[in-house]
Amino acid sequence: MAECHGAENNNAAEVTQKRPRMQEAFQQEERETLRKYEKMEDRVRKIQTTSCEKISSLFFMKDMPGHLVYLRDRITTLSSKLAFEPIRIGLFGSSGAGKSTLLNTILHERFFLPVSGTRACTSCQVQISTCRSRQYKAKIFLLSQEEWMDEVKSLVTLLETEREDGENDSDTQHAVRVLRAVYGEGAEKRSYEDLMKAKPDITIPSSRVITLTTTEAEALSRELDPYIRNQDGSEGFEVAPRSEQMRLWPLIKYIQVTLPTSDIVPEGVIFVDIPGMGDSNTKRDEMWKESILECTSIWVIADVERVFGASAHENMLKEAITACLIGKCSDITFVITKMDKIDLDEYLRNHPSASKSLDTRNAILETKKDLKTKKTRAIRDRMQRRLPSDTEVLQKSDLVFTVSAKEYWNPTVLMKEETEISRLRDQIRKLCLNVKRNQLQEHMKEILVLFSLVDVYHALQLNPGPTPQQDELNAFVLTKIQELKKNAQSIFDQMDLPLIKGVKSAKSSHKKNIGKIFAMGEKSKGFHRTLKAACRRNGLYVSRIFHRVDINNCLAEPIYMEIDMMFKNIFRKQMLTRISLQAAVNEFSSEVKGKFTTFATDTNMNESKLKFLIQETDIIMRALEREILLKKKTIYESLALSIQSTLTPYYQEAAKISGKETYKQMKSMLTQNIELEVRQAMFEKAKEKMMSQFQDLTEQMTTKLSKDFLDMLSVVFSHCDTPLSTLPVLQEECQEVLDLLRNL
Numbered sequence: 001m002a003e004c005h006g007a008e009n010n011n012a013a014e015v016t017q018k019r020p021r022m023q024e025a026f027q028q029e030e031r032e033t034l035r036k037y038e039k040m041e042d043r044v045r046k047i048q049t050t051s052c053e054k055i056s057s058l059f060f061m062k063d064m065p066g067h068l069v070y071l072r073d074r075i076t077t078l079s080s081k082l083a084f085e086p087i088r089i090g091l092f093g094s095s096g097a098g099k100s101t102l103l104n105t106i107l108h109e110r111f112f113l114p115v116s117g118t119r120a121c122t123s124c125q126v127q128i129s130t131c132r133s134r135q136y137k138a139k140i141f142l143l144s145q146e147e148w149m150d151e152v153k154s155l156v157t158l159l160e161t162e163r164e165d166g167e168n169d170s171d172t173q174h175a176v177r178v179l180r181a182v183y184g185e186g187a188e189k190r191s192y193e194d195l196m197k198a199k200p201d202i203t204i205p206s207s208r209v210i211t212l213t214t215t216e217a218e219a220l221s222r223e224l225d226p227y228i229r230n231q232d233g234s235e236g237f238e239v240a241p242r243s244e245q246m247r248l249w250p251l252i253k254y255i256q257v258t259l260p261t262s263d264i265v266p267e268g269v270i271f272v273d274i275p276g277m278g279d280s281n282t283k284r285d286e287m288w289k290e291s292i293l294e295c296t297s298i299w300v301i302a303d304v305e306r307v308f309g310a311s312a313h314e315n316m317l318k319e320a321i322t323a324c325l326i327g328k329c330s331d332i333t334f335v336i337t338k339m340d341k342i343d344l345d346e347y348l349r350n351h352p353s354a355s356k357s358l359d360t361r362n363a364i365l366e367t368k369k370d371l372k373t374k375k376t377r378a379i380r381d382r383m384q385r386r387l388p389s390d391t392e393v394l395q396k397s398d399l400v401f402t403v404s405a406k407e408y409w410n411p412t413v414l415m416k417e418e419t420e421i422s423r424l425r426d427q428i429r430k431l432c433l434n435v436k437r438n439q440l441q442e443h444m445k446e447i448l449v450l451f452s453l454v455d456v457y458h459a460l461q462l463n464p465g466p467t468p469q470q471d472e473l474n475a476f477v478l479t480k481i482q483e484l485k486k487n488a489q490s491i492f493d494q495m496d497l498p499l500i501k502g503v504k505s506a507k508s509s510h511k512k513n514i515g516k517i518f519a520m521g522e523k524s525k526g527f528h529r530t531l532k533a534a535c536r537r538n539g540l541y542v543s544r545i546f547h548r549v550d551i552n553n554c555l556a557e558p559i560y561m562e563i564d565m566m567f568k569n570i571f572r573k574q575m576l577t578r579i580s581l582q583a584a585v586n587e588f589s590s591e592v593k594g595k596f597t598t599f600a601t602d603t604n605m606n607e608s609k610l611k612f613l614i615q616e617t618d619i620i621m622r623a624l625e626r627e628i629l630l631k632k633k634t635i636y637e638s639l640a641l642s643i644q645s646t647l648t649p650y651y652q653e654a655a656k657i658s659g660k661e662t663y664k665q666m667k668s669m670l671t672q673n674i675e676l677e678v679r680q681a682m683f684e685k686a687k688e689k690m691m692s693q694f695q696d697l698t699e700q701m702t703t704k705l706s707k708d709f710l711d712m713l714s715v716v717f718s719h720c721d722t723p724l725s726t727l728p729v730l731q732e733e734c735q736e737v738l739d740l741l742r743n744l
Contacts, residue, residue, distance in 0.1 A: 071454070084268050087269045088270045089197070089296065091103055105403075112220075113126065114228055124284070130258065136217055171543050172529060226245035279542055279549045288579060293329070335401045347352065388569065407500045445618070510678055514674060520605060
């Protein structure tokens with residue numbers, strides 16, 4: 001960690017006197033709320049378990065009727081679900097931005113993860129959570145044999161590419177270090193076939209998992225350090241790992257760490273330390289992309305000295321916004337680290353109007369205020385261009401935090417609250433409590449539907465046999481499903497015009513856009529190896545020099561710029577418009593429930609049956625919304641994947657080029673064939689691929705709703721001849737869950 005400049009002793013003494021006691025993660029009221037939710041969850045789980053045990057005896061019947069199969073399947077699904085799904089907070093930042101230092105401070109474990117003030121320390125993705133245990137545990141997951149073989153093949157290909165005189169390339173240096181770490185000195189000179197036959201110089205566990213367990217945080221930290229700490233030395237520090245643990249780093253896929261529950265970190269929160277902008281290893285890079293989309297909240301971390309002008313965290317912010325657009329993310333926070341590095345003399349030079357009597361603390365506070373104003377405005381502007389105006393994250397009052405972990409641990413200038421660590425913890429606990437409440441509410445509603453289904457089972461015995469009116473409801477529901485299908489198709493057709501504009505833009509700008517990638521080759525002698533590595537991986541490679549090289553996304557970007565506004569409006573969840581899919585879904589749900597209510601009145605339907613129909617309709621619609629969320633990601637990514645599919649044969653051909661002027665040959669071959677495919681409608685094919693994905697979603701919605709509603713209606717109108725004495729009575733359990741729900 002960098003040293004703090006310009007601290008005065010008198011000022012430090014004054015700060016010490018003012019310093020408040022450390023704020024705990026949960027205030028008294030919040031701890032009580034959390035305990036309330038946990039007690040409710042525990043009680044609901046017990047009610048669910050005992051109720052299901054009462055019902056399960058029915059499932060041993062010979063020739064079990066369809067309505068019991070339906071009940072059994074609902075119980076199985078509900079029992080497999082967790083009331084509290086984990087909340088994932090991703091810490092997303094470039095090398096040396098201070099992610100690990102910040103995470104250590106949030107955890108109140110100063111040196112738990114390896115830290116360094118000068119270079120990247122974390123070599124892989126690390127996931128940290130808590131559980132009700134007194135032990136500290138870690139699991140180190142290694143690449144599978146197949147994944148490692150693919151990695152070695154890429155490294156050997158990278159090294160086989162001829163090097164020009166005087167060329168020094170950290171990508172090839174990395175490849176050499178990787179192979180030597182696993183296979184020993186001289187491994188970089190061996191062929192792929194030879195390496196595959198060779199026995200590694202280190203012991204690789206057959207399970208591909210290493211488990212560590214201790215009773216103290218410091219002990220686990222020491223044992224973890226060789227696995228987590230960056231042993232690559234690619235930032236200019238030559239590292240000569242000796243132990244087998246230190247030589248395993250190229251094989252590590254990711255690490256899971258579990259800490260005992262504390263007041264600082266609530267149970268159910270998973271912190272994900274996400275290194276950089278991806279990984280040169282295919283599987284780790286796939287994890288990198290999936291992790292971002294799975295996060296509930298993303299923190300983009302930037303060093304105060306790089307907060308302006310650096311492209312890395314701007315690209316990360318772009319990825320975070322995309323995660324809000326197509327993933328599970330609902331919150332973005334921009335964290336500026338190392339605020340203690342503000343130098344008073346430098347501040348005064350840059351602010352000539354500032355008072356000469358200004359001290360270091362106030363210089364830092366003024367800088368914090370200025371950074372918050374500028375970055376909040378810039379970030380909000382970027383988000384507004386790509387996210388719906390009613391998106392939850394746009395309503396946040398605090399988008400930017402300016403922190404100092406060093407001052408938190410050793411205050412010399414700032415008061416502890418001014419380090420903003422406690423404010424970040426505030427954000428975590430508020431997010432935690434809000435998500436837990438929503439999840440618990442959802443879970444209790446699903447249990448009530450289960451109880452309603454049992455009531456229906458009772459009603460079937462009191463009024464057995466199907467009624468002619470079932471055909472009426474079946475026909476009505478199927479008609480409404482077809483209307484929803486037509487509405488969805490009309491909504492999705494709105495994408496056609498922006499896609500046409502995007503295709504036109506992509507066709508006119510593709511030479512310029514691909515030229516930006518090839519321009520890197522004109523400036524660096526080592527780019528030809530990066531380009532070959534990208535070709536071997538079908539257009540995408542994460543380089544230590546050139547960062548994320550993605551030819552497919554580069555070509556697709558003009559289309560994305562044209563469609564993002566329409567795409568976000570189609571899939572928005574609040575402030576719905578006529579082109580919002582959710583509005584059509586809500587209208588369908590409302591009409592169907594209205595019909596059920598009218599039908600029940602007209603036919604004197606048993607109250608428990610109507611209750612079940614209404615509640616089960618809500619469950620079916622929520623399940624549909626989850627399917628739409630998953631499909632949304634596939635639809636959005638289809639553009640770049642279609643372009644990748646078209647260009648893959650040329651990537652494979654380019655990857656085989658070797659000898660003199662490799663780069664020129666690869667560039668020429670790719671340029672010519674990209675141009676050829678553009679003329680042969682590559683972008684138009686990508687457009688049609690996206691529209692076909694929308695059509696697939698329409699068909700999936702129709703198929704799912706038809707099956708779910710017809711199954712539900714068949715249960716309500718089915719015949720039942722099971723003896724009444726075998727049916728459980730769950731009125732008390734139902735009432736208790738209702739009471740809990742009202743008190744939530």
